[in-house]
Amino acid sequence: MKPQVEARLRDSALHSAPSVRDQRLYRLGVTALLLFGAFAVRGMQARPATQWMNIYHVDEFTSITDVLQYLRDLQTGIPPLLSAIEVISQSAFDTVLWWVRYAYRGATVLMFVLPLYFVSVGKVNRLVCLSLSFLFVAATAQVALGNPEVYDVWFAIFAMGYFIASDASFRENAAPGRTHCAAFIAGTMLACLELTRPFIVFVVPFFIAYNLFHYSIHDRVHNRRRLTRRLIYFLLPLLLLSGGWHTKLWLLNDGQFNWSNHAGSNLAMAWQPVVDANALAGALEPEEPRRGAMRWTHLDTDVHLRNSQARQHAVFEGVIRNPKLATELLSEKVLHFMSVPTDMYQYQLRGPLITVYQWVGRFLFVGLLFLLVTNLVRVARDWQALFATEVVMTLYAAFVSFVSAIGGTDEEARFVIPVLPFLIVVADRIVTRFSRPTTATPAVTATTTNATL
Secondary structure, three states, X not given: XXXXXXXXXXXXXOOOOOOHHHHXXXXXXXXXXXXXHHHHOOOOXXXXXXXHHHOOOHHHOOOHHHXXXXXXXOOOOOOHHHHHHHHXXXXXXXXXXXXXXXXXXXXXXXXXXXXXHHOOOOHHHHHHHHHHXXXXXXXXXXXXXXXXXXXXXXXXXXXXXXXXXXXXXXXXXXXHHHHHHHHHHHHHHHXXXXXXXXXXXXXXXXXXXXXXXXXXXXXXXXXXXXXXXXXXXXXXXXXXXXXXXXXHHHHHOOOXXXXXXXXXXXXXXXXXXXXXXXXXXXXXXXXXXXXXXXXXXXXXXXXXXXXXXXXXXXXXXXXXXXXXXXXXXXXXXXXXXXXXXXXXXXXXXXXXXXXXXXXXXXXXXXHHHHHXXXXXXXXXHOHHHHHOHHHHHHHHHHHHHHHHHHHOOOOHHXXXXXXXHHHHHXXXXXXXXXXXXXXXXXXXXXXXXXXXX
16 A cells, blocks of 8 residues: 555644653643542442343352353343353352452543543643543543443443554554554454444444454555464454354354344334334233342343344334334434433432533534544545544444434433543544644654553
């Protein structure tokens, strides 16, 4: 590929190199963020992913046999990787406290530190993004209490970790061992991401193309063997973890493709106004009985998969039958999500912090729309720009926001949380686009603009 074409794929910001004093101040700011975050999240404790919808409880798993049988049959909306960590910990150490309390708190803080990797070196960029990290970690510590699901923060960690590791694996002049290690981590993060939320499987092929495109830029002409190795290191964990789980579903769980058998049920709940309730009721089978008196409906079954598919079909039929109502409902849901809700069920938040959080979040969602439109125009002019990191991150943030908006109800407040780290990156890009560079130095890559934390 021609150098000038490659240069256009680099997400750049024109800023002078930071001084030693600026670097020290920035590191001090990041240190303060870590200390403040540790204080803000000190009372947080998550609900184990295994206890989603109160089908199972971690206390049930006392042996490796229990764990293996559970993983063999698991096909519902419980994130399999996170749940595996929990049930193995429970069976081996008789506790998951380290995971739902300490790891969860650490991940909540880390979620707002990782985006700083992509922040440009400009003083305004750093000040704005650091301020947002402080705001978001404080607000998340309050909002998440309404329904503290452990997978919300890990969803964001895996996504940001994938982009950071991928960026590191794209470096031209790094030692092969480092880029291969980074590629392996990127593949691992992508597999973990896919196994945390079921709709990510639909964008995994695009992410593979993104990595392959960048690897081919650097290696195709000069070293085809290095390209092959880097691609193998990237794909290996993805095939073992994500591919392995989907193979298990295909062989042992009635050919199920998506790892959750509950997606259609969520969709039907969110789109009730367009669903013909009477017709749907006639298509549903009786669900399996509860696993115990204190449990909810047993959803980890083939019956629930068929019922969920029937509900999904009913939603699609309703949208086709009443497109005007569907369009109104779609607009209402997207606008509600962009309003940055904070209430969940009876849990309602008020106060100055929440007000600032909501208005800043709304502004950044508008910024995300702006970047989405401008980047799509950029892609229309040059298709290769589709694989620029800024474009891919923008598309990902928009995709997650859209799916979360249309596929959920009553819990949008926590669905916003995994998008917040990407809104910090949005803020950086907005500041860069609307501020004049301090000097007309050549554009640099995203890798070199990132400050060392």
